[in-house]
Amino acid sequence: MSTIALQTLPGGRDAAKRLAGRLGLSCSEIAVHRFPDGELRIAVAPAADTTLLYAPLDQPNDKLIALLFAAEALRRGGAKRLVLVAPYLSYMRQDAAFHAGEAISQRAMGDLLARTVDRIVTVDAHLHRTPDIRSVFPGIEAENLSAMPAIASALATGGIDPTTVVIGPDMESEPWVNDIARRLRLQHTVAKKTRHGDRSVSIGFADPGLLSGRPALLVDDIVSSGTTLIAAAKALTTMGASTVDAVVTHALFPPAMIPAFTEAGIRSIRSTDSVPHPTNAIALDASLAAALRSELPTTQLPETIP
Numbered sequence: 001m002s003t004i005a006l007q008t009l010p011g012g013r014d015a016a017k018r019l020a021g022r023l024g025l026s027c028s029e030i031a032v033h034r035f036p037d038g039e040l041r042i043a044v045a046p047a048a049d050t051t052l053l054y055a056p057l058d059q060p061n062d063k064l065i066a067l068l069f070a071a072e073a074l075r076r077g078g079a080k081r082l083v084l085v086a087p088y089l090s091y092m093r094q095d096a097a098f099h100a101g102e103a104i105s106q107r108a109m110g111d112l113l114a115r116t117v118d119r120i121v122t123v124d125a126h127l128h129r130t131p132d133i134r135s136v137f138p139g140i141e142a143e144n145l146s147a148m149p150a151i152a153s154a155l156a157t158g159g160i161d162p163t164t165v166v167i168g169p170d171m172e173s174e175p176w177v178n179d180i181a182r183r184l185r186l187q188h189t190v191a192k193k194t195r196h197g198d199r200s201v202s203i204g205f206a207d208p209g210l211l212s213g214r215p216a217l218l219v220d221d222i223v224s225s226g227t228t229l230i231a232a233a234k235a236l237t238t239m240g241a242s243t244v245d246a247v248v249t250h251a252l253f254p255p256a257m258i259p260a261f262t263e264a265g266i267r268s269i270r271s272t273d274s275v276p277h278p279t280n281a282i283a284l285d286a287s288l289a290a291a292l293r294s295e296l297p298t299t300q301l302p303e304t305i306p
């Protein structure tokens with residue numbers, strides 16, 4: 001009988017355990033030792049025929065090396081199929097050479113990972129101008145799940161003012177903002193964002209009257225420097241929003257920034273557990289488990305997977 005197990009890179013343990021539990025699998029943590037010169041030594045648990053490699057790839061440079069080494073050890077140890085579960089997939093934002101000589105990091109990552117694993121499952125990868133994730137990972141299976149069902153369900157459970165307007169900070173956010181608004185039967189709108197630099201954006205709304213006296217719920221895929229969220233919150237406050245809350249898929253910002261969001265008028269900020277963070281409030285294990293169920297041998301299907 002073929003075997004299946006989950007192994008996680010350090011940093012993903014809690015979310016990986018939730019996912020493994022939901023799938024009825026064992027979960028072991030890959031050991032990463034850093035030598036004095038900065039090089040890494042990786043030690044994996046015994047490979048299963050199908051090994052799910054759980055890796056939240058925020059702060060990715062070291063983690064990518066650990067992932068490559070883990071894949072090498074697992075293949076050599078007998079793994080026939082490696083499935084990368086990367087709830088946050090980094091280096092997707094640079095999808096073109098915007099200036100002469102720039103590397104297209106999305107393409108380099110895609111080529112590298114496609115040579116390393118057999119399947120990739122991720123969530124809300126930043127593929128604004130790349131509609132099909134399979135074009136990024138040539139020759140392997142790849143799925144880009146949406147966090148919006150999990151986010152909408154969490155918002156519905158917590159209760160939400162029916163006059164709330166769901167806000168996207170830029171045109172590219174329209175599909176997910178629309179999705180949340182449809183699921184919660186709320187109005188939505190998206191701003192026009194102009195990015196001037198890593199930490200400089202300007203935000204404008206076509207209908208400034210819409211928010212007057214109403215709660216605003218900002219929804220975005222990534223918060224990195226926080227510049228977008230802060231600029232959007234300030235604009236919403238100026239437009240007369242009664243409250244501003246935010247919910248994001250990938251919280252990449254340093255936790256020490258949370259007071260800056262409060263200062264900008266954001267009452268609460270919640271994130272999914274794609275990356276471990278103090279703002280984590282929405283678990284992705286149900287969505288990931290549903291996508292990974294196909295990996296389970298029929299004899300090992302747990303009774304309850306959503």
Ligand SMILES: O=P(O)(O)OC[C@H]1O[C@H](OP(=O)(O)OP(=O)(O)O)[C@H](O)[C@@H]1O
Pocket residue numbers: 093128169170172195198220221222223224225226227228229
């Ligand atoms: O917290 P921040 O540092 O502001 O970064 C987060 C923002 O950046 C991304 O969009 P981006 O402006 O890169 O848009 P694009 O990829 O569509 O050009 C993302 O969708 C967020 O809106």
